[in-house]
Amino acid sequence: MSEIMISLKDINKTYKSMGDEVQALKSVSLDIYKGESVSVMGHSGSGKSTLLSILGALNPPSSGLVEIDGIDIYKLSQERLADFRREYLGFVFQQFQLIPYLTAHENVMLPLTTTKRSNREKREMAAQVLERVGLKNKMNRLPNQLSGGEQERVAIARAIVNAPPLILADEPTGSLDTKTGDEIMELFQQLNKEGLTVLMVTHNPDNTKYLGRTIVMKDGRLSDERLNLN
Amino acid sequence: MSIFRIALNNLKRRKMKSFFIMLGLVVGVSTVIGIITIIRAMNADLGDRIDEFGPNSIILPRSEGVEMGNEMSQEINYDVQKLTMEDIPKILASEVSEYINIISPKLIGAVDVGEQKTLIVGIEPKSEFMQKPWFSLKEQSGIKNGEKIDELAFVELPETSIMIGSSAAKAFDLKSGETIVINEQTFSVFGVLNETGGEEDGLIYANLAVVQSLLNRSSELSMIEVSAYCNACPIEEIAMGLEKALPNSRVIPLKRAALFREETIDRFSTFGLALSGIVLLIAVLVLFKTMLSSINERTREIGIFRAIGFRKMHIVSIIFIEAGLISLIGGIAGFLLGSIMAVYAGPYLAQIQGEITIQVGLLLPSILLSAILAIIASAYPALKAARLNPAEALRFI
Numbered sequence: 001m002s003e004i005m006i007s008l009k010d011i012n013k014t015y016k017s018m019g020d021e022v023q024a025l026k027s028v029s030l031d032i033y034k035g036e037s038v039s040v041m042g043h044s045g046s047g048k049s050t051l052l053s054i055l056g057a058l059n060p061p062s063s064g065l066v067e068i069d070g071i072d073i074y075k076l077s078q079e080r081l082a083d084f085r086r087e088y089l090g091f092v093f094q095q096f097q098l099i100p101y102l103t104a105h106e107n108v109m110l111p112l113t114t115t116k117r118s119n120r121e122k123r124e125m126a127a128q129v130l131e132r133v134g135l136k137n138k139m140n141r142l143p144n145q146l147s148g149g150e151q152e153r154v155a156i157a158r159a160i161v162n163a164p165p166l167i168l169a170d171e172p173t174g175s176l177d178t179k180t181g182d183e184i185m186e187l188f189q190q191l192n193k194e195g196l197t198v199l200m201v202t203h204n205p206d207n208t209k210y211l212g213r214t215i216v217m218k219d220g221r222l223s224d225e226r227l228n229l230n
Numbered sequence: 231m232s233i234f235r236i237a238l239n240n241l242k243r244r245k246m247k248s249f250f251i252m253l254g255l256v257v258g259v260s261t262v263i264g265i266i267t268i269i270r271a272m273n274a275d276l277g278d279r280i281d282e283f284g285p286n287s288i289i290l291p292r293s294e295g296v297e298m299g300n301e302m303s304q305e306i307n308y309d310v311q312k313l314t315m316e317d318i319p320k321i322l323a324s325e326v327s328e329y330i331n332i333i334s335p336k337l338i339g340a341v342d343v344g345e346q347k348t349l350i351v352g353i354e355p356k357s358e359f360m361q362k363p364w365f366s367l368k369e370q371s372g373i374k375n376g377e378k379i380d381e382l383a384f385v386e387l388p389e390t391s392i393m394i395g396s397s398a399a400k401a402f403d404l405k406s407g408e409t410i411v412i413n414e415q416t417f418s419v420f421g422v423l424n425e426t427g428g429e430e431d432g433l434i435y436a437n438l439a440v441v442q443s444l445l446n447r448s449s450e451l452s453m454i455e456v457s458a459y460c461n462a463c464p465i466e467e468i469a470m471g472l473e474k475a476l477p478n479s480r481v482i483p484l485k486r487a488a489l490f491r492e493e494t495i496d497r498f499s500t501f502g503l504a505l506s507g508i509v510l511l512i513a514v515l516v517l518f519k520t521m522l523s524s525i526n527e528r529t530r531e532i533g534i535f536r537a538i539g540f541r542k543m544h545i546v547s548i549i550f551i552e553a554g555l556i557s558l559i560g561g562i563a564g565f566l567l568g569s570i571m572a573v574y575a576g577p578y579l580a581q582i583q584g585e586i587t588i589q590v591g592l593l594l595p596s597i598l599l600s601a602i603l604a605i606i607a608s609a610y611p612a613l614k615a616a617r618l619n620p621a622e623a624l625r626f627i
Contacts, residue, residue: 053621053624056537056621058536058537058619058620058621058624059619059621078542079541079542079543082536082539082540082541082542083539083541085536085537085538085539086538086539086540087539091537091538093534093537093624097530097534097624099236099531099534100243101239101240101242101243101244102236102239106231106235106239109231110231110236110535110538111538111539112231113231113232113233113236113540113544114233114539114540114541114544119231119232122231123231126231158538162539
């Protein structure tokens, strides 16, 4: 068995909504190993996006332990947590979430902005990653000059430019047609084969065939878990 | 890719928003610059006008004896040193010469008119009447009733003529064009002065050289009245400079005029600063509101930055760089607009006679002012942006 990348122990998350307490996660425990690819499925309100935000070092749990690569991340200071996100995590958000006034190249360079690399190195790294996702010839275009699939590729390029060990993706194919969605999933599959750990929240059962394990959430708990045969 | 580039690109994308933020700065800065430029010009103009309105120093001969405090009673003093025409070039060569505006020498003495004694004043008419613009002619020889009487400051007083104060004219029953015998010399009355309510009403005025000859006091002067520009130099310093140049004299600075001048200018300055303060406060509030709404629009974007590893400090830097860039342009534009407004509208708004010049020295303060306004207005929005919970900003929850 390989090393553990993500370890969740007895995670609870409670929100206050309209004066009432809502328990979004209830005693969730989970281990994800390095090099694994995992899909998290479940209906709206099942707690999967809350789980992703906790794993993304964006939203501390009400109780429980979150370790990524052996680091108890919520013991880090706010500033160290920001550094951790930059070094360890690659985010692929819903709806791509590209910065509209930056070109594809500049969007991909964003995670490198606050690093100490030279500008030339940053430009070269971003260009290499864009070439990797097949967009080198469109790197100077603004997001609104790209198709949905192309924007998704830029978002993936931005997530991997810093070579993080863990990719977190939230509904990455939700707004794409089937063919483009499949191409994007193949790209995630390829990244996983190269050693990246991938955790993806998805509604689309077809996506699970590209990923090694599926976790199903219901009412804030893990209700099912299965290995995918691919 | 740098934080600066992100800020610059955002400004380019949000052109209208950036423009309106900049407009707020331009309005604030240009108003302040316009007011300051106009006030400075008003101060100079007002100062000049007050300085020209009557003498602000009187030079009298130095006397070692009893002083009666009145230049007309100097005959009572003993051991009086004399002022002469030769002292005038010394004034012009003194260390305070650059501040001297009008020099009005005069000789005062008693003369016989018929069987009466009266006082006559020898003057250089142009400098005398330029210095005392409240003097005017009630009637003038050769000018009929209803016709325009000459401005005294431009009058050439013939050597055989005199001007007479209203009380003296009444006492001697004289009208313009008539003649008067003074110390056995006949003069025609060039004009009768309007009543001033002062001792001048009882005097007779003639050319200085004529009076010196009449009194047999060639080249002698009783006093010299000096109008000096006090804009760059206090009246006491001017008086000291004059005394240094004329050791045979004592100089009396007329502080009342100087104090009035200072008070008037202070009032203008205070009013201008108060007005500027109100305009700046309004500008800061408008900027604050615009910056805050701009941050609210960018919640999701800031969430993305935070999620991919930007520290709070980086977010604050982006906002401040944007504010800095806008304030730089706003400061320069505000300076130009304010200066242009002052130069073209100032003379009409403030009734300034002189020319208003662009104060280049205000350019850097304009940019600094603009930057301070932008920092004040964007400090809270920047902190608010930095404190945004990235999870909430991205609506993960």
